Amino acid sequence: MKFENDWIRIVIERKQLTREQKENRRWITKDRFLKTGISFALIAALLAGVLYGSTCSMKGEEAVFVSESGDKEEPAGPGNAGDEESVVYIEQKRLAGEVKEKYENHTIYGHTYGEPIEDLGRGDNLVFELGYDATAIEGVEYWYEIYGIYQDPELTEPVIAGDYLWDPEKKTLTMTPSHYGVNKVAFGGLSTEQVKRYEHSDNLFFDRGSGADWGNLGTLYLAQYYDEQTGQKLEKPIVRIITLKGELEETPHLTYSVLEDGRAQFSWTPVEGAEDYLVCRVKYREERGLDSMMFALAMTKETTWTTEQPEYDVTELVNQEFKTYRVSEDDWNNEGDFEYYKDQYEPGQVVYEDTSYGEEGICVIAICKEGTSMASNYFLNRELAPKLPHCIAFDTERANGFAESYERVKELPVYDYVTMCDGITNQRLIDYQTEDANVSMERFLLLDEEGNFTGAEDLLCLHIPYRVEGTPFYYTMRVDDYQEENLERDLEFLEEREADLRKKSGELSLKMAHKEVGRETEIEEEEKQVRKVEDTPVFASSALSEYLALSMLGGATSIDLSDFPEARDLSLAEDALLEAYYQNPLILGLKEYRFNRRGTVLHLAYDETASVQARKQEEIREEVSRVIKRIIRSNMTEEEKELAINEYLCDTVTYDEDALANAEQNDFMYVDQQYHDSFTAYGALMNGRCVCAGYAAAFKLLAQEAGLETIVVTGFLDGSLSHAWNKVLIGNEWQIVDATNNDNDRISNALFNLPAFAGDRVLVEDRDYMQDKAIRNYTGSSEEYEYYHMTDSYFPVQEIAQRLTEGLKEKGEITLRTDYALDDDDFYNVTDTVFEALGEDAELYGCYWIGVIYLSLE
Structure with missing residues (x-):
């Protein structure tokens, strides 16, 4: 099919491959010291997105022409919001137009997007038909100054084409596949038997040779810098998103979790036709992107992979492959290390490994006899390391008086110290295995002051095995000269203390929608309109994010994305979706979602019907207005308003332990219907019971009503406990406020306007709550408005x-x-x-x- 007009035509040349070419984070109790502790029960209902596309292959002729004036799909819309006559609907097409007009073509990266190029084959050339002599442009030295291809949407990580071929007669510029490609699969970490299953060269699976393969990165970005007809330089480039297709058309979507023993577990969506999956180590460099090769670490037929379980008696290190530091905080507590490093680095600071030659990460790719899928999304070690334990911080233990034996059970430590893979020291609760405690006689040698042996003594000793929570580290604590008649009482003390201090955690995972969320690829006719939501402020970093927010506020179950070419970048589309959901808390109970492969349709599922959502939204609006009128005065400063809202939530909301328990029973995949509200602002404001996601959502709505700028933040507490909190713009800086943690009878407001450098000690942000490019804007270092400084x-x-x-x-x-x-x-x-x-x-x-x-x- 050809689209011909007075503008550019991009020709995709289909190359036919030969058969050979087709086969890669204390309570201390002493009688004279401290006898109570504080626990913080925290949970977050976080979304885990799934990008998983339907099959959409390009068929027909050897050459397919794609132009800016190409045909577009019909607009589509969401589900029914009820039969109330007062409900107003708007066509999705019109809503998209209104939003785009408001943003004046503003996108998160500031680009003007052209029509996408879909299903580019591995060996296909790109041919640009121009209306000028490309060799005559003044000041242009390299072809990529006219047309460049990049790995990233910010256009900072170039992919160098194999060749640029200019035909002066036809005025066509042909770009051939890179000589290096991206993410070609090397198999050095696999066994000979595994390698032999699939076509390979000396070091690569499916080695197609130089200049014949764009590689295994599923999305590239084509930037056009000059007007295709006149040759005049454009004020900003036109960007076309290129999607590449592998022999397996679907691409796995990768997620990860941290197991009870602290190891990372990776999971991915299945790929139809896959015979095996390769877990690969990628290498990434700033301004260069991913390397041409990634290295297979494991081959599996499963859709999960976990790093090796350490041997029981070898518990010094774990997650070694995700370590990012050279000198840890703990190392500075070692006298020898301190002397060695003090003149090289700032004492006390973590020193990270040199990444000038690249930093490592993990991805997965599906493989079959014919070839592979495109590579999945990837996670760099720098993102994983703050959440994964690496070793016991022995020098910090010694500096804080940690011992292997104590005189009484009540003196046994509550926490141990763990060095995380990023070199930061965390406190972790000690889980005493009281059921395995035993009392036995031991002989102790007696020495005089000079160290000379003077005799021996037999004493009863209590031995209690323990595990440092969230790690695989098992040890035994000893109580010397123990009175065995106290055993039952002492063990009961340990169990009660531990239960009192244990933090509650958990994550409601968005279900992996491997197929369309109960729907076909396209949008049903009755869903082509969406309930119009008026008088509701919308937070968005881009037109796409606002369009998605407005659609979901209206209860849309299917959303037409065809007017947003940037949505063809499914990573960017998912970013916009998650931002829209987290930053607009009147969107209630999103359960699962799925983009089609082309990025033109988004299907959604919610906990409740659109009519119930609409009713609850109105109840929340009315309650927010009522609360703000009651607690906020016109003469209040920003920080006084913020404190009033924080105190209101602490006074009126109870943490919902039952919802947490229900989530635990269901492996954190879902909760029963009676607990849905506890993960939304409705639970906090209407029911007075919720988990941290409800606190954060309610705080945002109340602060917004009071005229404060605020966002919801998602991530982890103490490295591995899923959590949600807020940031508020106070005094021109974004401050951390966590109403869930501030709601404590003893240590109150510990996280009220905390600066980022202090918050980083206990809170680790993820990237879900905001579009990646915008996250960097939300930080602050001032202590002026921190609660204890302020009071x-x-x-x-x-x-x-x-x-x-x-x-x-x-x-x-x-x-x-x-x-x-x-x-x-x-x-x-x-x-x-x-x-x-x-x-x-x-x-x-x-x-x-x-x-x-x-x-x-x-």
């Missing part, structure tokens, strides 16, 4: 003991903040000083977290 309750660690003592004498309990980096050693020194000031008859209780100290005399 004159912050004191340096050198002064904090005196202030705590004064507060205890006056009120009997006190909460103050000191340095964010406060550790156990600092805490012991502070509480020793307080205890001495109070007198030895005093009993002291309390705990600390990221510099906030709570102490009580009761």
